[in-house]
Amino acid sequence: MYRYDAIDKEFLTDRSNEFRHQVGRRLAGELSEDQFKPLRLMNGLYLQLHAYMLRVCIPYGTLNVAQVRRLAWIARTYDKGYGHFTTRQNIQFHWVKLRDAPDILDALAEVDLHAIQTSGNCIRNTTSDPRAGATAEEIDDPRVWSEAIRQWSTLHPEFSYLPRKFKIAVTASAKDRTAARVHDIGLALRQGRDGTLGFEVMVGGGMGRTPFIGQTIKEFLPATRLLSYLEAVLRVYNRAGRRDNIYKARIKILVSSLGAEEFGRQVEEEWAQIDAARADLPDTELARIRAAFIQPGLEVLPAVSDSYEAARGANPALARFARNNVSAHKAPGYAIVDVSLKAHDATPGDANSDQLEAIADLAERFSLGDIRVTHEQNLVLPHVKQSDLPALFEGLVAVGLATPNINLVSDIIACPGLDYCALANARAIPVAxxxxxxxxxxxxxxxxxELKIKISGCINACGHHHVGHIGILGVDKKGEEYYQLTLGGSGAEDASIGKILGPGLNADQVAPAVDRLVEVYLAERQGEERFLDTYRRIGMTPFKEAVYVDAH
Amino acid sequence: MSAEFLKALTANRLGEGDVVFWSGGQWVEQFADAELFTEEGPAEAAVALAKAQPRIVVDAYLIDVTRSDQGVAPVSYRERLRALGPTNELGHGKQALGGAAIAALQAASGAARSTGRLDLIRRK
Amino acid sequence: MSTLIKYTANGATEIENSFVHVVDGEPVPQGADIIVSLGRIKAEGEALLASGVRVGVQIEPAEAVEDLAELLPRLALVAVAFPKFRDGRAYTSATLLRQRLGFNGEVRAVGDVLREQAYVMTRCGIDAFVPADGSSAAEWSRAAGHFRHVYQTAADGRTPAYAEPGRR
Structure with missing residues (x-):
């Protein structure tokens, strides 16, 4: 895990002091709300329906034990005892006071956490694979590159006032767990024929009211040239991106209007003029970052743990948990454990302080102190010995975190929706x-x-509804909440944008409609087909007919 | 539908973020205590006074209010949520106070919800 | 005349602004240092530059700073315009002036220029400011120099964190 040194720590202290000063000026009336709003947003502080909301950055979804404990403490001290993990691998607190925000940032900085660039028209937290460093599928550790991007993008002077927000994802496995193709830039690590590392660079993906799948503008960017190339992309966007209409300001609109080929040509032209020696990270720094991610403490173990096999055979609940929440680790005898934050009566993505503290304790005992956050609003304990799985399972059961539903129908992404969010048109949580x-x-x-249901309470699509196998979008129709269903979306390596099923449904009709869709799938599926595969094979009509029975 | 002019003035407190309502020159915590404006002139005058308090509140604006058998309530679902709190955590927000006024608002809130009017789904 | 804050390695100082901003279509005042638009310098450049006064050009966000390349050695300053502080195109203009076009003269921020942006402005190589918020030089200096470390190379030439001796 990357550890902050004195330089990183001093940077956070300076940032925290700067914000304390700005809050003081706002409370004293020296700054107007118009002047202050972008400053608080750049520190992750929004004004929502009931209170301020503070969004804390979790760089590429990686947390250590002390950080999780501190998040639990903040939730208890300054909020109502819980935090909400977001679809961008961050955590947000929904009941924060502006007056407390500087103290909270100080408390975060003590454990190397912050809220820098969790909002605003700047480069946001980099998304990465929650299984980085643990899965055998990856061709390189994407955290190395994510950390390089974190440093490069932090308070980048040229790119702090972009036309609109900007999100980058780094993935290194064939199975994409980052939704890279719906990011402003998706970076997929590739291995060249000569063994060198490179990136496939995809740009212009995104959701919101005009969803696009990112298009590849460079098949193989030598990995060591990453930062200069990003500089070129961002510069072209900063200059040419639209600033006259907030809904057309994302890079996806620029890429779409120029065409990916022309956009790529402009990037190449700009890139050719950048001094690589200045812009690219020196090999020594890359090596320093890489060394920080070498995982110590992995023991040499037999591939199979007899005690775990026996426990699984004796305990059907553990067996179910193992089927759904446990997957293969690169090291023999280890496993990756998904911790679902989607218990059936819970709010998707919420964890209370007791649960956070329990997770920290369990990670300390069983997962080399490593905790990850997924963009699907769950947690991951990436390095668990198989022989520890029964004890870990019991520990999770004790705090209500052993729900065995990863990737299943109830593992639903939902934004906070109208229950909290000032932008929302309809609620998402009760529908989930x-x-x-x-x-x-x-x-x-x-x-x-596997059935991925994703719910957004408005067209901004924080709940990723466009890329749900079943997507659900809340809309406001004459003051009432209605829900528009889409089918066939995917945010993974087979990315696609869902298509609208039919007229909107009211809140009570959504769950029965999903039930009908599932029944059609179960009746029609062939072999190992997932819901998505069956939809892609048989098309919309059978699903539509099942949900909308016309009175002819 | 009557075209009665009925509005309340709301904002969030600058330092805390809490939802507040205007009542005779003061900010109060509960919608039930909010001043109801039946004419545009006094309503706009209150908005002007509120906007002159940038160190106390953020984002002051008028909301539409409706009268029904259950009492008065904000018209929009969003404003009812602001007046009550989130529906997934009934112990959070203003609804935690309980009492008759909150119960009345919750009842009004329930009435505003969609009730299957369109009847789009029927069993085959 | 408006206050101008000049920023150097030694901090910020307030100086008198000797330049007059000449609106397109208006006559050029005799004997005064002037700032004109990109369009005007393209049309009347030789005459203006031959008149003996110091000449600066103002670049609007949508204009390409590269168009100034040939004239730059003869310009006293380039003003980069911030019609709104949220419009960040001038940061690229300033960066390119310094890093690509090698301009060593004054780069001046004009328009909606606020102390809160002092840090990013100085990092992009802007070294003169006409603040819209009444900031003093001392306040500007504090805001610009707030961070002890920077994470990336930029036009100001500060050493990024990775190249600091304390990094390894």
Whole structure:
């Protein structure tokens, strides 16, 4: 894990002091709200429906034990005892006071956390694979490059006032767990024929009211040239991106209007003029960052743990958990454990202080002190000995975090929606809960298999509805909440944008509609097909007919 | 529908972020205590006074209010949530106070929810 | 005349602004140092530069600073305009002036120029400011120099964190 040194720590102290000064000036009336708002946003502080909300950055979704404990303490001290993990691998607190925000930032800085660039028209937290460093699938550790991007993008002077926000994802496995193709820039690590590392660079993906899948503008960017190339992309965007209309200001609109080929040509032209010696990271610094991610403490173990196999055979609940939440680690005898924050009566992505502290304790005992956050609003304990799995499972059960539903129908992404968010048109959380309630039968959920439901409370699409196998978008129709369903989206390596099923449904109709969609799938599926595969094979019509029965 | 002019003035406190309502020159915590404006002139005058308090509140604006058998309530669902708190955590926000006024607002809130009016789904 | 803050390695000082901003279509005042638009310098450049006064050019966000390349050695300053502080195109203009076009003269921020942006402005090589918020030189200096470390190379030439001796 990357450890902050004195330089990183002093930087956070300076940032925290700067914000304290700015809050003081606002409270004293020296700054107007118009002047202050962008400053508080650049420190992750929003004004929502009921209170301020503070979004804390979790760089590429990686946390250590002390950090999780501190988040639990902040939730208890300054909030109502819980935090909400977001679809950008961050955590947000929904009941924060402006007066407390400087103290909270100080408390975060003590454990190397901050809220820098969790909002505003700047480069946001880099998304990466929550299984980085643990999965055998990756061709390189994406955290190395994510950390390089974190440093490069932090208070980047030229790119702090972009036309609009800017999100970068780094993935290194064939299986994409970062939604790279719906980021402003998606970077997929590739290995060249000569063994060198490079990136496939995809630009212009995004969701919101005009969703796009990112297009490849460079098949193989030598990895060591990453920062100069990013500088070129950002410069072209900063100059040419639209600033007259907030809905057309993202890079996806620029790429779409120029065409990916022309955009790529302009980037190449700009890139050719950049002094690589100034812009690219020296090999020594890359080596320093890389060394920080070498995982110490992995023991040499037999590939199979007999005690774990026996425990699984004796305990059906553990066996179910193992089927759904446990996957292979690169090291023999180890496993990667997904911790679901989607218990059936819970708010998707929420964890209370007791749960956070329990996670920290369990990670300390069983996962080499490493905790990850997924963009699907779950947590991961990446380095667990198989022989520790039964004890870990019991520990998770004790705090209600052993829900065995990863990737299943009740593992739903939902934004905070109208219950909290000032931008939302409709609620998302109760809809997620009503669907989870409908699929309480764990055997049936397993029978259905992988089914990604994603719910957004407005067109900004924080709940990633465009890329849900079933997407649900909340809209406001004459003061009432309605929900528009889409089918066939995917945010993974087979990325696609969902298509609208039909007229909007009211809140009570959504869960029954999902049930009908699932029934169609179960009746039609062939072999190992997922819901998404069946939809892609048979098309919209059978699903549509099942949900909308016309009175002809 | 009557075209009655009925509005309340709301904002969030600058230092805390709490939802507040205007009542005779003061900010109060509960919607039930909010001043109701039945004419545009006094309503706009209150907005002007509120906007002159940038160190006390942020974002002051008028909301539409409706009268029904259950009492008065904000018209929009968003404003009812602001007046009550989130529906996924009934112990959080203003609804935690409980009492008759909150219960009335919750009842009004329930009435505003969609009730299957369109009847789009029927069993085959 | 407006206050001008000059920023050097030694900090910020307030000086008198001797330049007059000449609106397009208006006559050029006799004997005064002037700032004109990119369009005007393209049309009347030789005459203006031959008149013996110091000449600066103001670059609007949508204009390409590269268009000034040939004239730069004869210009006293380039003013980069911030019609709104949120419009960040001038940061690229300033960066390119310093890093690509090798301009060593004054780069001046004009328009919606606020102390909160002092840090990013100085890092992009802007070294003169006409603040819109009444900031003093001392306040400007504090805001610009707030961070002890920087993470990336930029036009100001500060040593990034990775090259600091304390880094390894």
């Amino acid at each position: 809960q009503s669907i989870a309630q409908r699929f309480l039968d764990a055997d049936r959920a397993e029978l259905v298999g």
